[in-house]
Amino acid sequence: MEIKEQNKLIQFQNIVKDFDGQLVLKGISLDIYENEFVTLLGPSGCGKTTLLRILAGFLKQSEGNVIFDKEEISELPPYKRELNTVFQKYALFPHMNVYENIAFGLKIKKMSKDVIEQKVMKMLKLIGLEGFERRNVTLLSGGQQQRIAIARALVNEPKVLLLDEPLAALDLKLRKEMQYELKRIQQEVGITFIYVTHDQEEALTMSDKIVVMKDGEIQQVGSPIDIYNEPENRYVANFIGESNIISGIMKEDYQVCFDDMDFACVDFGFKKNEMVDVVIRPEDLDIVKEDEGKMNGVVKSVLFKGVHYEIMVETVPGTTVSVKMNVTREHDVASSDAKERISANNFYVDLADVKDLNDAEIIARADAQAWDPDNGDYLSISKIEYELKEEVGTYPVTFSTSSGTSVTTSIMVVEQKYVENKKKNEAISAFNFFKTADEIKESVAIDTDLKTWANAQGWKLSDESDVEIEDVEYDFDPDTIKEGVYQVTFSTKGRVFKIHTTDFVEEGSEVGLNFHPEDIHVMSKMGY
Amino acid sequence: MKTFRRLTYPYIAWILAMIVIPMILIVMYAFTQQGNEVATLHFTFDNFMQFFTDMDFLRTLWLSLRIALMTTVLCILIGYPIAYMIAMSSSKRRNLYILLITLPMWINMLVRTYAWIGILSDNGLINSLLSAIGLQPQKLLYTDFAVVLGMVYNFIPFMILQIESSLAKMDKSLLDAANDLGADRWQRFVKVTLPLSLPGVISGITLVFLPAVSSFVIPKLLGGGGYMLIGNVIENQFITVGEWNFGSAISMIMAVIIMISMYVTKKLDKSDDALSRKRGSVR
Numbered sequence: 001m002e003i004k005e006q007n008k009l010i011q012f013q014n015i016v017k018d019f020d021g022q023l024v025l026k027g028i029s030l031d032i033y034e035n036e037f038v039t040l041l042g043p044s045g046c047g048k049t050t051l052l053r054i055l056a057g058f059l060k061q062s063e064g065n066v067i068f069d070k071e072e073i074s075e076l077p078p079y080k081r082e083l084n085t086v087f088q089k090y091a092l093f094p095h096m097n098v099y100e101n102i103a104f105g106l107k108i109k110k111m112s113k114d115v116i117e118q119k120v121m122k123m124l125k126l127i128g129l130e131g132f133e134r135r136n137v138t139l140l141s142g143g144q145q146q147r148i149a150i151a152r153a154l155v156n157e158p159k160v161l162l163l164d165e166p167l168a169a170l171d172l173k174l175r176k177e178m179q180y181e182l183k184r185i186q187q188e189v190g191i192t193f194i195y196v197t198h199d200q201e202e203a204l205t206m207s208d209k210i211v212v213m214k215d216g217e218i219q220q221v222g223s224p225i226d227i228y229n230e231p232e233n234r235y236v237a238n239f240i241g242e243s244n245i246i247s248g249i250m251k252e253d254y255q256v257c258f259d260d261m262d263f264a265c266v267d268f269g270f271k272k273n274e275m276v277d278v279v280i281r282p283e284d285l286d287i288v289k290e291d292e293g294k295m296n297g298v299v300k301s302v303l304f305k306g307v308h309y310e311i312m313v314e315t316v317p318g319t320t321v322s323v324k325m326n327v328t329r330e331h332d333v334a335s336s337d338a339k340e341r342i343s344a345n346n347f348y349v350d351l352a353d354v355k356d357l358n359d360a361e362i363i364a365r366a367d368a369q370a371w372d373p374d375n376g377d378y379l380s381i382s383k384i385e386y387e388l389k390e391e392v393g394t395y396p397v398t399f400s401t402s403s404g405t406s407v408t409t410s411i412m413v414v415e416q417k418y419v420e421n422k423k424k425n426e427a428i429s430a431f432n433f434f435k436t437a438d439e440i441k442e443s444v445a446i447d448t449d450l451k452t453w454a455n456a457q458g459w460k461l462s463d464e465s466d467v468e469i470e471d472v473e474y475d476f477d478p479d480t481i482k483e484g485v486y487q488v489t490f491s492t493k494g495r496v497f498k499i500h501t502t503d504f505v506e507e508g509s510e511v512g513l514n515f516h517p518e519d520i521h522v523m524s525k526m527g528y
Numbered sequence: 529m530k531t532f533r534r535l536t537y538p539y540i541a542w543i544l545a546m547i548v549i550p551m552i553l554i555v556m557y558a559f560t561q562q563g564n565e566v567a568t569l570h571f572t573f574d575n576f577m578q579f580f581t582d583m584d585f586l587r588t589l590w591l592s593l594r595i596a597l598m599t600t601v602l603c604i605l606i607g608y609p610i611a612y613m614i615a616m617s618s619s620k621r622r623n624l625y626i627l628l629i630t631l632p633m634w635i636n637m638l639v640r641t642y643a644w645i646g647i648l649s650d651n652g653l654i655n656s657l658l659s660a661i662g663l664q665p666q667k668l669l670y671t672d673f674a675v676v677l678g679m680v681y682n683f684i685p686f687m688i689l690q691i692e693s694s695l696a697k698m699d700k701s702l703l704d705a706a707n708d709l710g711a712d713r714w715q716r717f718v719k720v721t722l723p724l725s726l727p728g729v730i731s732g733i734t735l736v737f738l739p740a741v742s743s744f745v746i747p748k749l750l751g752g753g754g755y756m757l758i759g760n761v762i763e764n765q766f767i768t769v770g771e772w773n774f775g776s777a778i779s780m781i782m783a784v785i786i787m788i789s790m791y792v793t794k795k796l797d798k799s800d801d802a803l804s805r806k807r808g809s810v811r
Contacts (some may be wrong), residue, residue: 058704078707091705095723104719105709156709 007034009069009159009192010055016063017050017216024050025061026216032160032194032209037186039195039203041239042213048196051213052162055194056085069159083160084153088168090145092137098124098148099133105156123151126185143174150185160192167202179205200240204228212236228281233526237279244285244497248278248522256522259316259495260423263294267522277523282500284519287311293512300496302507311499313513318470319421320491323454324432325474327440327483333407340379340405344368344397345434347409350416354390357411362386366409368399386411426467430456430490440481447472456490467492557776575777585761585778592758593785595672596741599679603736604729606680607687611728612721614688615695626692629685641678641749648674648750670752678746683739687732694728695721730797738786758782 010032017025025047032038040048053059055066057078065072073081084105092101102123106116124130127147132140137148146166153161163182167175183206186193197203203210204224212219212227212235220232231237234245248258253268258278270276290296297315332343344366349357362368363381370379379401386397392413400406418429433453443449450456450472458467470493476486497513505511561570579585614625632640647653648668655665668674698721706716744759751757758778765775 056704056708058707077712078704079710079712085705085708087701087705089699089701091699091701093702093705093720093724104706104711108710108715108719152709 008032009034010194011067012051012055012064013067014064015051015054015061015066017047017054017059017061024216025054027064028216028218030211030218030221032192034159034192035190037183037193037195037206037208039197039207039210040213041197041200041203041210043198043239045215046213047216048198048213049164052085052164052194052196055160056083056162057081082158083162084156084158085162085164086146086149086153086166088164088166090149090166092145092148092152094138096137097133098129098135098137098140101137101148102152102155104152109156119155120151123155126154126188127151127181142170143178146170146178147181150182154185154189158191160194161186163193163195165197166195167197167199175202182206204240210240212239214239230521231279231523233523234277235526237277237521237523242282242498242500244280244282246278246280246495248276250274250276250522254517256520259295261295263520264517265520265522266518267520270522270524275525277525279521279523280497280515280519282310282498283308284515285497285499285501286514287313287499287501287503287505288512288514290510290512293514295497295513297497297511297513299505299507299509299511302505305500308500308502309504311501311505312496313499313511314494314496315513316424316495318492318494319419319424319426319428319458320471320489321417321419321428321430321456322487322489323417323430323456325450325454325486325488326432326434327437327481327486328434329436329483333405334373339372339374340370340401340403341373342368342370342381342399342401342405342407344399344407344409345436346412347434348412348414348431350431351390351392351413352416354388354413357388359384362397362411363399366397366399366411368407368409370399370401370405388413420461422461424492424495425461426458426492427461428456428458428467428469428490428492430454430488437481437483440478443478446478450474450488451490454488454490458490458492554776554779557773558780559777560773562771562773575774576781578774579778579781588756588761589758589781589785591756592741595675595679595747595757596737598676599683599740600733600737602676602680603684603687603732607684607732608691608725608729611688611691611695611725614692615698622696626689629688633685637682638745638749640682641746644674644678644681644750645669648677669750670755672751674750675747675755675757678750679740679743682746683736686735687729690732690735691725691728694725698724726797730793733793734790737789741786742782 008031010030012028012030015025015028016023028047028051040051042048050059054061055068057073057076060074066074068081068083093104096104099120102120103116106119111119120133121130124133127150129144129147129151132144132148137145140148149166150161150163166182167178170178179202182193182195186206195203195206204227207224209221210224210227211221214235220227220236222230227236227240231240231243237243237245246258248256250267250270250273251257251262252272253270254265256263256265256267256276256278286293295315297313298317300312300314302312303310326346328345332341334341345368347365349365357365362384368381368384370381371377372379381399382402383400383406384397385400386395388395388411390413392415395411395413396408397411398406398408412432414431416429416431418427420427431454435453440446451469456469456472458469459465460467469490471489471491473489473491474486499513556569558575559571559573561572561574610629614622614629617625645652649655650665650667650669652669654668658665702720702724703716706720711719742759742762744757744763747755747757747760762775762778762782765771765778769775
């Protein structure tokens with residue numbers, strides 16, 4: 001630590017920046033040392049480029065200090081700062097050739113011609129573009145322009161090189177190549193690189209130190225290995241690499257509980273029974289035989305990803321509820337002179353909702369309709385008769401038109417059926433329902449319609465917030481359905497782990513999942 | 529695509545009728561004697577001889593070129609800073625400035641030039657002001673100064689708009705890059721902004737020099753009846769003297785001079801490129 005203290009090259013001290021009242025940086029404090037490859041990582045709009053532009057001198061911070069080499073440089077114009085920038089779209093001067101572009105900074109410094117030539121040639125060699133000095137920069141490939149932009153900056157021998165998403169415009173293969181190239185160049189010239197990117201893979205590959213940013217704040221600073229293995233919160237874990245993140249409770253040091261099971265871990269220092277987030281990386285989970293691992297589950301899907309399979313294993317099934325769907329015949333009634341037809345469905349209603357029923361509501365729920373069979377025009381239902389009690393039971397209801405055509409159906413008052421799942425802290429409910437075969441055949445999104453018809457809902461027991469119904473299962477073919485009673489099952493999403501492995505397993509097979517205590521990483525919940 | 533080509537036929541016909549045929553006529557007139565019937569065309573170089581042997585005509589040509597050149601240089605010197613200011617301002621202000629620059633062009637050029645007579649004449653606006661503060665009145669109207677002023681005033685919007693559009697087109701990150709590489713504002717301007725705006729300056733020169741060299745309304749109004757530029761000479765030959773053949777010959781001479789000057793300007797632009805390429809190649 002003592003030695004590092006001396007090599008502190010740049011210090012951001014509580015940098016705040018607002019654009020017209022909008023806070024872009026909310027107090028950034030960060031130290032950058034000599035010869036470091038530092039990456040500012042975050043999604044677009046997180047303030048990383050703003051921080052870089054403040055350091056370069058193109059923007060001025062609203063508050064805070066920028067210390068460069070023990071000097072406060074906030075008042076220094078860009079051209080007096082001992083750092084150079086590689087711009088996102090390279091910003092090569094189109095009216096100059098390769099040589100002149102690279103020599104630009106040296107000519108400004110009024111160096112002698114032969115010194116400039118020596119330095120430019122050395123740079124061209126470093127970036128592997130010897131013999132390109134007379135080329136027109138606008139006719140070069142993206143990768144070559146990129147290298148020239150780097151050479152143009154490095155030739156000035158800055159103490160720090162700033163790179164603003166320099167690889168964003170390149171294709172994947174070239175980007176990978178340039179990643180190694182940049183790292184090599186950084187090690188060869190031995191200066192500090194500050195690299196801005198939104199690409200977590202780039203950051204992991206090249207950096208000595210990664211600064212993860214979000215909404216103008218630093219989330220975590222650390223080496224790639226630290227950041228990957230010991231993310232500080234859910235955001236960082238999600239942003240860097242893929243991960244399974246589970247809510248859990250830290251029972252005591254070295255023991256965490258999630259999905260109603262206790263697991264040994266290597267984390268400590270949390271409060272007793274503190275709510276935490278638990279990260280398990282997909283590659284840290286091993287698939288073993290059933291009952292041989294720490295958890296059991298069912299393989300939900302297997303995706304081939306090239307090097308590995310991405311396997312989804314459900315360890316805790318979701319909460320399910322089954323209802324009966326009564327498929328009925330067309331039950332419309334014709335008037336005696338066959339000038340009118342009328343139809344309605346039976347329907348179920350919750351005991352608690354009976355008092356809210358009125359005529360319009362009953363017509364809607366029963367889907368009562370009257371029409372003229374000759375031209376298909378709808379007719380109004382003018383009369384509706386029923387007698388309802390706030391008791392479980394079946395009550396007839398009669399709908400009629402003004403000319404007296406009528407149909408009678410039933411309202412079934414029931415107590416709403418719902419399934420509670422304490423382990424997953426959720427509940428789900430749905431109603432039995434009546435539909436005609438035609439209505440089912442006409443549905444274009446049968447899963448969604450079934451949810452609507454059955455009024456299927458899921459909610460969290462703790463705060464009644466909505467839980468999405470992930471799965472709708474049924475055993476009929478909607479295109480050829482006939483009258484009868486069918487079972488429809490709704491379920492919420494279970495606990496699913498993503499696993500990266502090179503071993504193939506069959507979809508639907510039952511497997512065990514194994515991991516070591518050190519594969520679990522426990523994080524504090526993000527602050528609210 | 530072939531069917532679309534047919535759509536160009538009306539334009540080709542238009543160009544033929546309005547540009548090509550008159551040009552051919554001018555060439556024909558220039559090389560023939562007056563009073564020819566079409567059947568008995570008599571070709572001659574006399575019209576050209578007449579022009580190049582008469583010192584008065586040559587002096588007028590020289591004056592025209594000088595006035596046009598002066599106008600162009602002044603348009604660059606005044607127009608560039610204005611264009612730069614417009615290009616660097618926010619887009620809302622930019623639109624306003626461009627509107628202000630183009631606004632006078634909505635009014636007939638003749639009327640605007642007449643307005644200058646009112647301002648410059650012996651008891652006009654400027655001289656009234658001068659005498660009001662106790663200074664000697666100056667002869668302003670019917671001088672070279674008045675003619676150049678009228679031309680600069682009329683043609684400067686073309687220069688400003690051309691330069692402005694080439695400056696606005698410039699990638700602003702190039703300015704950051706120049707700054708970043710150690711260039712202060714002046715160095716940045718000389719090494720990056722100016723060279724990148726040269727194409728705009730070149731096309732501005734074309735748009736100002738050409739109308740200036742052949743203008744006859746402005747010199748007539750602001751230079752006075754005796755003030756002769758080459759455009760006035762041509763006008764006279766056609767309208768007052770009725771020497772269409774001689775007038776056509778002068779027009780042709782002007783056309784050749786303009787072509788040469790355009791060629792030279794283009795070359796200048798190119799050689800600038802070539803020069804920079806060479807400088808890199810010395811190693």
